[in-house]
Amino acid sequence: MPSQPLLDVRSLVEPDRVHRRAYSDPEIFDLEIKHIFEKTWIYAGHETQVPNPGDYWQFQIGRQPMVMVRGNGDAVHVLYNRCPHRGVQVCGSRHGSGGDALTCPYHAWRFHYDGSLESVPLEKGYRETRFDRANPDFHMKRAARVQRYRGFVFASLDPKGPDLVEWLGDARMAFDDICDRSPVGRVEVVPNCFRVVQRSNWKFFMENQLDAVHPSVTHMSTGYAAADVERKLKRETGSQPLHYHYLSAFATSFDQWDQLETAGYPYGHTLLGGYMGLRPTDADTLEHERVLAAAYGEAKKDEILGRNIHHVLIYPSISVQSPLQQLRAIRPISHDRTMSEIWHFRLVGAPEAIYRRSLWYYNLVNSPSTMINADDLENWQRGQFGLNSDGGDWVSFHRDYGRDRDANGELHSTNGCSELPMRAQFRAWLKYLTETE
């Protein structure tokens, strides 16, 4: 085979800027799939998506079609959705139940929920052949590793590498924060997944989530429109529903956003701290506080509700907005197309009114009729448009560069508007692409 000229990815990333090819070059995208997505921990889904044995939900890891399957009891398996006989996709719906065994629709090879072979028709025909039901070559292949943290299931296609908890590091606070808000420490998925395709590189999504300068620019129109109607309601009824605030808050000034904090953890996970004004003193919140205090005691309740989280990104596949129980997973399709899968959760045992808040956020901000992401997707598409061009080579991540505080490999900034998250993500990106065994 002719050897490919080695692409030097090191030349694409500088501490304060990144070459446009990181977004526009299909060859770089191939490297990302191989060395990031098909190697590290990727979000499979939440265990409550598959409550009963045989339940499955399809998803992608890089370019691999995977299926998450509930086994017997507590087990959750992640398999390549492919029959070892002739390669046919076994689970055909986005989600469903496999019944007694996962069954290939072509020749009825049947598999246990862990992928091992249950039966093949006419097994006598395999006598004295190399077919061997104990050989994994005749099983649905399993992801190399599957681990869970507080109900959130991750899979890795690489048998080596750090454990999930070590890899998550301090960023696991995203899951602690979302679960601890339940008096029994658990969330349940609301089994609806909205899917939206962006015409831009996956990294636009990851960077945007923690970009505190963009909201008041990108979402100005919605921020003002919602504030306008919010004022009208206040005038007419004396109160304003909290969900209008979810939209009007996007018009918050730069100065206020800059008072938040950002952090970058090893492996590219990043945090935007900030509370979004979500601890008001209305009756619903006070009831939630009472329920949490009864479950955990006052001190722990204050610690839980005092956490300062706006978004946590678990690089490279999910964005978690724990105070509102929202989660978005991204599945890259090509260098300029990305699918996002959008979920929200119910806090088990918490008052219904608290769930209603998550639901409003899900419907208004994260549904396909979003008045927020409409302008994000537009701007990212325009970003891809520009980065595909020869009009300039570099993407600037200079804001507050040189003022990041590095503590044992964690980067911290007291400027919410710092471009620290982007710098931290590219630090990890380069590491993934250069430490390729």
Add this chain to the structure above:
Amino acid sequence: MAEPTSVAAATALQTHHEVSQFLFQQSNLLDGKQWQAWIDLFADDGLYWMPPGPEYTTWDGVPSIFIEDRDLMSVRMKRVTHPNAWSQQAEWGTSHVVSNVIVEGTDPASGDLLVRSRFHLLEVRRDDVRHFAGTYQHRLRRVDGALKIVLQRVDMVNGQAAFEYVLQIWV
């Protein structure tokens, strides 16, 4: 041509005509981007609802693609008409065709008319064409002589496929 043979049949024909004209006018207002006039077709307590799938029977406490009262419709209108609604800088337009209008009956409790129809929507945005199709279910109330929408349920057959981009305006 056969003449209506009874008062009831004549009334039914007239109602069907009036309802059809109402639905055609609604789609004209959308295609003409006459947002306030479109919102004014809704009763004061009217709702526009697009569930995530056909199995949904309520919006209450479950996800929706759209669930908007007149106040939220007003937010959407003010957004798209704001000069800095960036996604509105792209040229776009729609064409709705509404057909298969069936007046299914009258709700005995409220007197509301229950109407089912089919729509096909073509949208152009920049150089891209998208199609959306499905069923409208309207609950219509007569207010001061005019029909008003109490509930418009929109079941889009492609609502469960992944969305290429999003829906900025009502379908």
